[in-house]
Amino acid sequence: MIEIRNITKSYDSTVVVDAVTLTLRRGGITSIIGPNGAGKSTLLSIIARLIPTDKGTVMVDGLDVARTAGEVLARRLSILRQDNHMTTRLTVRDLVAFGRYPYNKGRPTAQDQEHINKALAYLGLEDLGGRFLDELSGGQRQRAFVAMVLCQDTDYMLFDEPLNNLDIRHAVAMMKLLRDAARDFGKTVVVVLHDVNFASCYSDQIIVMRDGKLFLQGPPSEIIRPDTLQQTYGCPFEVHDLGGDRIAVYYA
Amino acid sequence: MKLFILALMVTLAAAIVSLFVGVSDVSLSALFSGEADEKMLMVFAVSRLPRTIALVLAGAGMAVAGTIMQMLARNRFAEPSTAGTVESASLGMLVVLLLAPDLPVMMKMLVASTFALAGTSLFLLILQRVPLRSPILVPLIGLMLGGVISACTTFFAYRFDLMQAMGAWTSGDFSTVLQGRYEVLWIAFVLTVASYVAADRFTVAGMGQDFATNLGLHYGRVLAFGLVVVSMVTASVVVTAGILPFIGLIVPNLVSIVMGDKLRHTLPWIALSGAALVLVCDIVGRTVNAPFEVPAGSVLGVIGSLFFLNMLLRRRLRAA
Structure with a gap:
């Protein structure tokens, strides 16, 4: 279990992550979505102790990431940043x-x-x-x-936009791989995604961030809805049910 | 492994040649047949052997120091003479010469190391602050920093009438290496071996701070250790022979092109090639204009700057 308590991070006077508190249970895929500059990548990096937080704590299975020895954490939690x-x-x-x-x-x-x-x-x-x-x-x-x-x-695997640079075939293969890792090996996978539909089809849980704050948290059925997506991204959305998956259409 | 033994043999051959090149007549057959007179034995023990050992230790040490610098700065062009390290060590030497000229070589080396450590840390600090849009900026910053530091050195050397003395000990010249004056280089040797023990750590650190942290490496500690190695190796070479430019640039890059950067595999090659290159440069310097000597550092400077230029141009081509 990853417990994020009151995490706040600012650069100069800009608050990038604003008092985020949330709990990620063990197992499954959790996607973090949100517009550019919502603080998704920063939050992910703070969870993985790559960036120190200004305020708050992150506990992974009861270990405070800011205080636990690096080599101990490296056997429990891994991260891949983008670029x-x-x-x-x-x-x-x-x-x-x-x-x-x-x-x-x-x-x-x-x-x-x-x-x-x-x-x-x-x-x-x-x-x-x-x-x-x-x-x-x-x-x-x-x-x-x-x-x-x-x-x-590691039990926890964090990926920041893992689908970057991948073509459609490899992007789908990557998400399937992460899903298998979660299902078959009991891994907890957290991914920052840009593509709402990848998040919709492969996640067990979706976290929505906006302006550095936690905006919504829930299963795809609760999050992938025209009204919530519109509030998140600020543009019109349609959501269709296709073969059991919720597909967002935003090519207005 | 077979290839490595072959390379070892070649380097050994160069070392043996180095032992028997010089004005004074010292020959292998005379040494072994016992026909060597006292003078020959003395020249061999006091001058030739120390010189060859110094060449090997300095070459291997500087090549490894260059590799570590490239890992820490995460830049192919970084090495002690493009990172302000050498210039800082020279400034330290000058300070010793001014304030406490009678210090033993060991203490001189430690003072020069402290200056080198400060200068190299300053270089890395600047790198952290400056947004790096091009890899070529890194050596440029290092060269500028080195320029500023050596300007200070020159100013004080000029003021205190030490220009000539300074010229003599910064020229990368091994002709002054004698028994009793090169032994600090064994410290460089110990540090070179220690770097090999920590090879995997340096490779992981070279992947960048994020990767290193993810893999549980204490990045700060490795950085500090690397800086100490680079500074002390550079200082011990500067104190005994002077400046050996570009060796930390040429050797690591050539080895990297052929074998990659997994230091556990490549560091022995880097150390060996560094030793061989300095040996050869010194032999060339001793023979082109015999009985006079061209300092090994100058020969290296010619080869090194051509190599550096070639690297810059190839980068440009690849980027275009």
């Missing part, structure tokens, strides 16, 4: 192998190799294992980063 620019020249396999760093401090065991192979296979990267990251396309690189996080094998 990962890496100057280090690593092969895909070496990058993914570093996902095991919290466990082996750089000395992979046979068990670690198994994790690495599995993660590569999940993301269809078996053939690219020996390639350097700077020789890959944006989408392949994004998949390699996700494979590294999978390899880290």
Whole structure:
């Protein structure tokens, strides 16, 4: 369980995250949606202790992320931010192998190799294992980063816009993968998404942020509605029921 | 592994050549057959052997320091001579020369290290503050910072009539290396080995602070350790031989192009190639204009600046 209490963060005089309090239960996929500048990415980074908070606390399974040793948290919670620019020249396999760093401090065991192979296979990267990251396309690189996080094998996995750079086939595959991870392995997945319909079709729960505040929290059936979406994004929406999924149409 | 042993043999061969190049006649056969006279033995033990050891330790140390700098600054162009480290160490040397010229070499090295540490930390602080729109900005900032620091050094050296002395000890010249005056370089060696032990940490730190934190690495500690290594290695080289420019740029980049940046694999190659390159530059410097010497640092400067230019141009092409 992730308990977020009264998290506030401001840069200069701009409040980016404003007194957010919410609880994320174990298991399932939670999507965070909202317009640009709503504070989604900042909140995610604060949860993963990448950015210090000004006020409030984040507890992961009872551990305060600001005070718990980094290596302890690294075995419970992982995060992938967006726009990962890496100057280090690593092969895909070496990058993914570093996902095991919290466990082996750089000395992979046979068990670690198994994790690495599995993660590569999940993301269809078996053939690219020996390639350097700077020789890959944006989408392949994004998949390699996700494979590294999978390899880290933590109970909580946080992704900031994981569908960036991915084409439709790979975007769908990525969301299915995250759903399987949640269903089959009991992982708790939190994703920041831009595409409302991906959030609608794959999430167990949706969190809506607006102006740095928590605006709404609930299952897709409660959130993906014309009135709430309109209030969130400030433009007209239609919502259709298609084969059990709620699909928002906003191409007015 | 086989390749590494081959490279080791080549470097060893260069080291042996280095032992027997020079004005005074010292030959391998004479040393082994016992025909060597006392003078020959003395030249070998007091001058030749220390010089070759110094070349190896300085070359390996500076190449590894360059690699660490590139990981910490997350920039391919960063190395002690493009990050203000070398200039700061030189300023430290000047301060010692002015205030306490009789300090033992070890203390001189520690003072120079402290200055180098301060200068390099300042460089990293500036990097954090400046919005970096282009990777080329990083070495530019470092070169400017180095320029400002060495301007201070020159000013005081000029005022106190130390310009000539300064010129002598900043030229990257190994001809002055004698027994009893190079031993601080063993500290560089210890730090080079320590860097290898921490190789995975430096690789993870090089992935960036977010990745490092996610993987549970204490980024600040690795940064501090890296800075200490870079500063002390640079200072010990500056104190014994002078400035060896670009070695931390050429070697890590070439190794990276061929083998990538997984330091657990590449650091031994980087150290070995650094040693070999400095050995070769020193041999070239000793033979092109014999019996006079061109400092190894100058030979490196020529090779290094050409390499640096080539790198900048290739970057431009790739970006375009």
